[in-house]
Amino acid sequence: xxxxxxxxxxxxxxxxxxxxxxxxxxxxxxxxxxxxxxxxxxxxxxxxxxxxxxxxxxxxxxxxxxxxxxxxxxxxxxxxxxxxxxxxxxxxxxxxxxxxxxxxxxxxxxxxxxxxxxxxxxxxxxxxxxxxxxxxxxxxxxxxxxxxxxxxxxxxxxxxxxxxxxxxxxxxxxxxxxxxxxxxxxxxxxxxxxxxxxxxxxxxxxxxxxxxxxxxxxxxxxxxxxxxxxxxxxxxxxxxxxxxxxxxxxxxxxxxxxxxxxxxxxxxxxxxxxxxxxxxxxxxxxxxxxxxxxxxxxxxxxxxxxxxxxxxxxxxxxxxxxxxxxxxxxxxxxxxxxxxxxxxxxxxxxxx
Numbered sequence: 001x002x003x004x005x006x007x008x009x010x011x012x013x014x015x016x017x018x019x020x021x022x023x024x025x026x027x028x029x030x031x032x033x034x035x036x037x038x039x040x041x042x043x044x045x046x047x048x049x050x051x052x053x054x055x056x057x058x059x060x061x062x063x064x065x066x067x068x069x070x071x072x073x074x075x076x077x078x079x080x081x082x083x084x085x086x087x088x089x090x091x092x093x094x095x096x097x098x099x100x101x102x103x104x105x106x107x108x109x110x111x112x113x114x115x116x117x118x119x120x121x122x123x124x125x126x127x128x129x130x131x132x133x134x135x136x137x138x139x140x141x142x143x144x145x146x147x148x149x150x151x152x153x154x155x156x157x158x159x160x161x162x163x164x165x166x167x168x169x170x171x172x173x174x175x176x177x178x179x180x181x182x183x184x185x186x187x188x189x190x191x192x193x194x195x196x197x198x199x200x201x202x203x204x205x206x207x208x209x210x211x212x213x214x215x216x217x218x219x220x221x222x223x224x225x226x227x228x229x230x231x232x233x234x235x236x237x238x239x240x241x242x243x244x245x246x247x248x249x250x251x252x253x254x255x256x257x258x259x260x261x262x263x264x265x266x267x268x269x270x271x272x273x274x275x276x277x278x279x280x281x282x283x284x285x286x287x288x289x290x291x292x293x294x295x296x297x298x299x300x301x302x303x304x305x306x307x308x309x310x311x312x313x314x315x316x317x318x319x320x321x322x323x324x325x326x327x328x329x330x331x332x333x334x335x336x337x338x339x340x341x342x343x344x345x346x347x348x349x350x351x352x
Contacts, residue, residue: 213332
C-alpha cells in the first residue's frame with residue numbers, strides 16, 4: 001500500500017486489494033445493497049475498501065455531509081418482460097446559499113491519462129459545470145468544481161454523478177469514486193494520486209475494458225403460490241383439507257404457510273443458481289445483492305468484458321424467453337460500482 005507524508009498537513013491514503021467476496025448473507029440493510037444475498041458467483045471480484053472521508057474537508061457539521069453517501073439509483077421499468085433501462089436526469093443546481101464555504105473539487109472517478117482532458121459542461125454544479133482532469137504521471141482524477149458544502153443524495157445529484165462516469169467510460173476504464181467525494185484543493189487530489197498510485201494502477205489493470213450490468217428478476221408471488229399448490233401433492237392435499245375441515249384450522253394453516261414459504265425459497269434459489277450458471281461464460285464475475293420486497297427474487301451485478309456486451313445482452317433475452325412467468329429488468333453498461341470499492345482515510349504526517 002502506498003502512503004505519502006506531508007509535513008504539517010493531512011494526507012489521503014487509498015488501499016486496493018484483489019480477492020473473492022464473501023458469499024454469506026449480510027444482516028444490515030443498505031439503500032444500494034452492497035451485501036451478498038446467499039451464495040453466488042464471485043469469480044475475480046476486485047475490491048478496494050470504501051470511502052470514509054474526503055481529504056482536506058472541513059471538520060464539523062459540513063464534514064459529515066462530505067463523507068461517502070451510499071450510491072442508490074432506483075430503476076423503474078415498463079411492463080415488458082425483458083427491458084434495458086437507461087435513466088437520464090437534468091443537471092442539479094446547488095443553492096447559492098451553499099457557496100459561502102468556498103470552492104472544492106468533486107471527484108467522479110480515476111482513469112489513465114497522459115495529458116489533461118476536458119469532458120464538457122456536464123458536472124455536478126451548473127455554475128461550475130466543466131468536467132476536467134487533474135493529472136499525475138499517467139493517471140488522472142476526473143473532477144469538477146463544487147461548493148464545499150453538504151451535498152444531498154437526491155436522485156438528481158446521484159444521476160449527475162453517474163452521468164459523468166458513464167460519459168468518461170465510453171473511452172476510458174474508470175475506477176468510480178463514491179458519491180459525495182469532495183476535496184478542498186487541487187493539491188489534496190494530487191496527494192491522493194501520489195500516495196495511492198500503485199493501488200489505483202492495480203485496480204485499473206484488473207478493470208481494463210470491463211463494464212457492469214445490473215439484473216433484477218421479479219415474479220408474481222400469488223401466481224407462484226397457485227402454481228406450487230397445483231404441482232406439490234402435499235401442499236395441494238393440505239389446502240384441500242383446510243377448505244373442507246370443520247372447526248379450527250389454525251395448526252393446519254400454520255403448516256401450510258411453512259410449506260409454501262419453504263417451496264418459494266427453494267424455487268427462488270433454484271432460479272438464481274440457474275441464471276448465474278447460464279450467464280457465467282459471458283461475464284467475468286457476478287455479485288448477488290439483497291433482494292428487495294416480495295416480488296424480487298434476484299438482484300445481481302455482472303462484470304462483463306466490453307467485447308462481450310452483445311453476447312451478454314443476447315443471453316439475458318434467451319433466458320427470459322424460457323421463463324414467461326418472470327420479469328427480467330437489467331441496466332447498463334455502467335462503471336463497476338459493485339466490483340470496485342474505494343475508501344479514503346485521513347492521517348496526519350508522522351502517523352502510520
